[in-house]
Amino acid sequence: MPDLLPTVPDATGHFGPFGGMFVPETLMTPLQDLAQAYEKARQDPAFQLELDQLLHNYVGRPTPLYYAQRWTENLGGAKIYLKREDLLHTGAHKINNALGQILLAKRLGKTRIIAETGAGQHGVATATVCARFGMECVVYMGAVDMERQALNVARMRLMGAKVVPVTAGQATLKEAVNEAMRDWVATVDNTHYIIGSALGSHPFPMMVRDFHRVIGIEARQQILEKEGRLPSMLVACVGGGSNAMGLFHPFLNDADVRMVGVEAGGDGILPERHAARFQGGKLGVLQGTKTWLLANDDGQIELTHSVSAGLDYAAIGPEHAYLQSIGRVEYTYATDTEALAAFKTLATTEGILPALESSHAMAYVHKIAPLLPKTDIIIANLSGRGDKDVEQASKYLL
Numbered sequence: 500m501p502d503l504l505p506t507v508p509d510a511t512g513h514f515g516p517f518g519g520m521f522v523p524e525t526l527m528t529p530l531q532d533l534a535q536a537y538e539k540a541r542q543d544p545a546f547q548l549e550l551d552q553l554l555h556n557y558v559g560r561p562t563p564l565y566y567a568q569r570w571t572e573n574l575g576g577a578k579i580y581l582k583r584e585d586l587l588h589t590g591a592h593k594i595n596n597a598l599g600q601i602l603l604a605k606r607l608g609k610t611r612i613i614a615e616t617g618a619g620q621h622g623v624a625t626a627t628v629c630a631r632f633g634m635e636c637v638v639y640m641g642a643v644d645m646e647r648q649a650l651n652v653a654r655m656r657l658m659g660a661k662v663v664p665v666t667a668g669q670a671t672l673k674e675a676v677n678e679a680m681r682d683w684v685a686t687v688d689n690t691h692y693i694i695g696s697a698l699g700s701h702p703f704p705m706m707v708r709d710f711h712r713v714i715g716i717e718a719r720q721q722i723l724e725k726e727g728r729l730p731s732m733l734v735a736c737v738g739g740g741s742n743a744m745g746l747f748h749p750f751l752n753d754a755d756v757r758m759v760g761v762e763a764g765g766d767g768i769l770p771e772r773h774a775a776r777f778q779g780g781k782l783g784v785l786q787g788t789k790t791w792l793l794a795n796d797d798g799q800i801e802l803t804h805s806v807s808a809g810l811d812y813a814a815i816g817p818e819h820a821y822l823q824s825i826g827r828v829e830y831t832y833a834t835d836t837e838a839l840a841a842f843k844t845l846a847t848t849e850g851i852l853p854a855l856e857s858s859h860a861m862a863y864v865h866k867i868a869p870l871l872p873k874t875d876i877i878i879a880n881l882s883g884r885g886d887k888d889v890e891q892a893s894k895y896l897l
C-alpha cells in the first residue's frame with residue numbers, strides 16, 4: 500500500500516487503470532466544464548457554507564454514531580457502532596449527493612434535472628431536492644422497477660417529478676441509465692444529470708464520493724469523542740459504492756483501520772444469480788467508466804440478481820476497483836438469505852429496520868464481530884432505513 504493514497508483521480512478521472520471518460524463526443528466538453536465548475540465550487544467557502552447549512556437544517560446532519568449495545572453483547576466480540584444514515588431526510592444517504600449536485604447545477608445555470616433510478620431511492624432524493632430548488636425534474640425508471648417500487652414512484656410524483664417508464668431490454672436500471680444518457684446528450688445545454696452513485700464518467704465518481712465524505716468525516720470525529728481512538732474496522736455495503744466510499748475515504752491513510760465492502764451475493768455465486776462484481780467479474784467498460792463488472796465471455800453484460808434493488812447492478816464504482824487492486828479495501832459478499840437474517844436480527848435486537856442494502860453490511864458484521872476481541876471497534880454504515888423493504892421482508896420472515 501502506498502504511504503499516502505491519492506485523494507483525487509488524474510485529469511481524465513483515472514484511479515490507477517480504472518475510471519475515465521467513456522462517453523459520446525458531444526458530452527466531453529460538458530463533462531470537462533462540469534469538472535471545472537466542481538473544482539471551483541469545492542474551493543468556494545460560499546458553496547460549502549450553503550451545502551453545510553442545508554445538510555444540517557434540511558437533511559438532518561450530523562447523523563448519530565450509535566453504539567449497538569444489545570447486538571454487541573449478544574455476539575460477544577467487537578464493539579459495534581452504527582452510522583445512522585437511515586435517519587436522514589428521505590431515509591438514506593443518497594440525499595447527501597443529490598443536494599450537492601443540485602447546488603452545482605444551480606451554479607452552472609441549469610434549469611432542468613434528469614436522473615435514473617432502480618429501487619427509486621435515488622429518484623426520491625432527486626425529486627426532493629428539485630422540489631426544494633424549484634427545478635424541473637425527469638426521472639427515468641424501468642417499467643418493471645416502477646411496478647415493484649410503486650410507493651417510491653408515488654413519492655416522486657407527489658413532489659412534482661415526471662417519472663418516465665423505460666420498457667427496453669429487462670426494463671430495469673441499466674436500461675434506465677441508457678435512456679437518461681440519451682436525454683442528456685440532447686439537452687445538456689440546460690440540463691444536469693444527477694448520477695446517484697460513485698459511477699459513470701469522470702467527474703461523477705469523484706464528485707459523488709466527495710459529497711458523501713461527510714459520513715466518514717463525522718464518524719471519525721464521533722468515534723474519537725466516544726472512544727478516544729480510531730475503529731479497527733469499517734463495514735459498508737457496495738452497490739455502485741457511494742455510501743462505502745463516503746465512509747471509507749477519510750480513513751484511507753489510517754493503515755490500522757481495516758475496511759470491508761460487502762457486495763450482493765444473491766442466491767450464491769452462480770452466473771446471473773448475484774451482483775458481486777469481485778466474485779467472477781472482469782474488467783470492462785459500462786456506462787461511462789472502466790471498472791470491474793459482470794459480463795460473459797463475449798463481453799455482454801450479464802443479468803444480475805439481489806433481494807435488494809439498490810445493490811443489483813452489473814458494475815462497481817471505479818475507485819473501489821482501484822482500492823481492491825492495491826489491497827487497501829477487502830471485498831466480500833452476503834447472500835439474500837444472510838441479508839434477510841441480519842434484517843431480522845437488527846429489528847428484534849435493536850429495534851431498527853435496516854434497508855435490505857444495508858442489511859448486507861450488517862450480515863458481515865454478524866459474522867465477523869464474534870471472531871474479533873472485545874477491544875476491537877467496528878463502525879458499520881447503516882445506509883438507509885428499511886420501511887421500503889417491509890413488504891419483501893415480511894414475505895420471507897413472517
Ligand SMILES: *Cc1c(COP(=O)(O)O)cnc(C)c1O
Pocket residue numbers: 591592593620621695696697736737738739740741742743809810854856857882883884
Ligand atoms: C442505493 C442504496 C445503496 C447502494 O448504493 P451505493 O452507491 O453503493 O451506496 C445502499 N444503501 C441504500 C439504503 C441505498 O438506498
